[in-house]
Amino acid sequence: MNGYGSAAPNGNGDAGITIPAGVTNQPRVLVRSLNRDEVVFHLSGVDMAYANSLRRTMMADVPTICIDQVAFMQNTCPIPDEMLAHRLGLIPLISRGAGKGLRYTRDCDCDEGCYYCMVTLRLKVSAANLARGNFMAITSDMLEIIPSPNTPQQNPYGPPPEIGDEERDITANRDPDLGQPVGKGDPTATPVQIARLGVGQEIEVICKAYKGISKHHAKWQPVSAIGFEYDPYNKLRHTDYWFETDAEAEWPLSSNHVFETAPESTEPFDYNAVPGTYYYDVESVGSIPVTSVFEQACDIMIDNLAQIIQSVQEETGADAEEDEADMVEPHINGGDGYEYGGYGGGDQWGGGGGGGGGWGTGMSPLRR
Numbered sequence: 001m002n003g004y005g006s007a008a009p010n011g012n013g014d015a016g017i018t019i020p021a022g023v024t025n026q027p028r029v030l031v032r033s034l035n036r037d038e039v040v041f042h043l044s045g046v047d048m049a050y051a052n053s054l055r056r057t058m059m060a061d062v063p064t065i066c067i068d069q070v071a072f073m074q075n076t077c078p079i080p081d082e083m084l085a086h087r088l089g090l091i092p093l094i095s096r097g098a099g100k101g102l103r104y105t106r107d108c109d110c111d112e113g114c115y116y117c118m119v120t121l122r123l124k125v126s127a128a129n130l131a132r133g134n135f136m137a138i139t140s141d142m143l144e145i146i147p148s149p150n151t152p153q154q155n156p157y158g159p160p161p162e163i164g165d166e167e168r169d170i171t172a173n174r175d176p177d178l179g180q181p182v183g184k185g186d187p188t189a190t191p192v193q194i195a196r197l198g199v200g201q202e203i204e205v206i207c208k209a210y211k212g213i214s215k216h217h218a219k220w221q222p223v224s225a226i227g228f229e230y231d232p233y234n235k236l237r238h239t240d241y242w243f244e245t246d247a248e249a250e251w252p253l254s255s256n257h258v259f260e261t262a263p264e265s266t267e268p269f270d271y272n273a274v275p276g277t278y279y280y281d282v283e284s285v286g287s288i289p290v291t292s293v294f295e296q297a298c299d300i301m302i303d304n305l306a307q308i309i310q311s312v313q314e315e316t317g318a319d320a321e322e323d324e325a326d327m328v329e330p331h332i333n334g335g336d337g338y339e340y341g342g343y344g345g346g347d348q349w350g351g352g353g354g355g356g357g358g359w360g361t362g363m364s365p366l367r368r
């Protein structure tokens with residue numbers, strides 16, 4: 001494969017891995033490596049806008065929880081309150097299931113945060129008994145969860161609290177570790193250092209952690225970085241390298257070049273070529289497993305695209321049932337490929353769903 005839309009499907013890279021690529025009406029994913037915190041994968045069969053949307057959705061739209069408000073009872077350490085609050089906000093907290101296990105506080109009826117929209121943490125540390133000349137490291141492991149207002153079953157002897165169906169759903173989907181600092185209780189993980197206390201200094205704070213997305217503040221980002229690349233040989237000439245004397249020597253190829261075919265020096269430039277394979281390297285901060293970040297991002301993209309389609313249909317008065325009848329599901333031929341019905345030609349697929357094929361080619365986000 002060479003990353004071009006006009007390439008034959010199922011080409012072989014020099015690395016000996018068969019990668020699905022080329023003209024297709026279904027996105028395809030090849031996972032190269034996966035662990036709890038990092039996934040390296042290839043995405044092919046989509047256009048660039050789609051691939052970049054997936055990257056941006058993983059970074060900016062997947063909800064996590066973070067400390068957003070801090071009440072200071074006591075702070076006699078050298079770090080001022082504002083800086084300490086900022087550092088607390090950046091500590092990653094376990095956010096598995098935050099999508100369904102917690103409300104956005106703006107959607108909640110409570111006044112100042114409750115069990116259904118907030119996790120409350122306390123940091124109470126004192127270096128009163130420290131030997132002179134020593135320092136005490138204050139880390140994220142010392143944050144402890146305390147009950148938020150309206151926590152169900154606060155009184156084990158009383159009747160169960162009266163809660164609605166929505167609240168019952170939230171309670172059922174709640175991860176027991178939701179809001180715990182990432183790595184707490186794991187001897188192999190290094191905790192985040194917040195401050196250092198000298199003799200007699202102390203900190204006592206109550207922190208309110210809310211659900212949010214990183215479109216509002218980067219602290220809610222579930223990933224630390226996403227490596228994103230296409231066309232490692234720059235055959236499409238989307239990049240113009242700046243160089244001193246020799247561009248090839250000064251810009252070494254990325255590791256992804258082994259999955260594509262090197263261009264011939266005599267090869268004429270193909271003006272119709274479009275990128276076909278995108279290389280991702282997603283690193284989680286630990287608040288959500290990286291596979292869940294990917295899955296949630298796909299679901300969020302489906303919802304967002306469905307809203308756009310619905311808005312367009314409402315605006316234009318298009319009949320949704322008519323569109324439904326025009327849809328063509330992709331046919332799988334015994335596992336050896338897809339039929340590419342609905343496409344005008346090899347070079348046309350890069351136009352995406354908005355091109356000649358439209359949603360009729362089976363790419364509708366409304367139909368998974």
Ligand SMILES: [Zn+2]
Binds near residue numbers: 117
């Ligand atoms: Zn609430």
